[in-house]
C-alpha cells in the first residue's frame with residue numbers, strides 16, 4: 603500500500619501503520635489510497651505537517667493545472683503564519699502559463715496576511 607505512514611489519509615490523525623480503518627474518523631485507508639494522485643495532492647494541502655503540505659505544493663506547482671490554483675490559495679490562507687509555504691505558492695504560480703486562474707490566484711494572494719507573501723504576489727501579477 604502506497605500511503606503516508608503514520609497518518610490517516612482522511613483526517614490525518616496519527617495512525618498505526620498497520621491500521622486499515624482509522625479509529626478516529628472510521629475511514630478505510632485502502633479505499634483512500636486508491637484515489638488518484640491529483641486528489642491525494644489536493645488533500646495533502648490540508649495536512650497538519652508543514653513539510654507534507656510543502657511537498658504537495660511543489661508537486662501541484664509542477665503540474666500547473668489551472669483548476670488547482672484556488673486550492674493553493676486556500677492553503678496559503680489556512681496557514682497565514684507559514685510564510686515559506688506562502689512564498690512557495692506564489693513562486694510556483696508565477697511559473698504557470700498566463701491565464702485567468704493564475705491571475706486570479708496571484709491577485710487573491712495580494713491580500714495574504716503575511717507582508718512578504720503579499721509583496722511577492724504583487725511583484726508576480
Ligand SMILES: [Zn+2]
Nearest residue numbers: 610613624627
Ligand atoms: Zn481518520
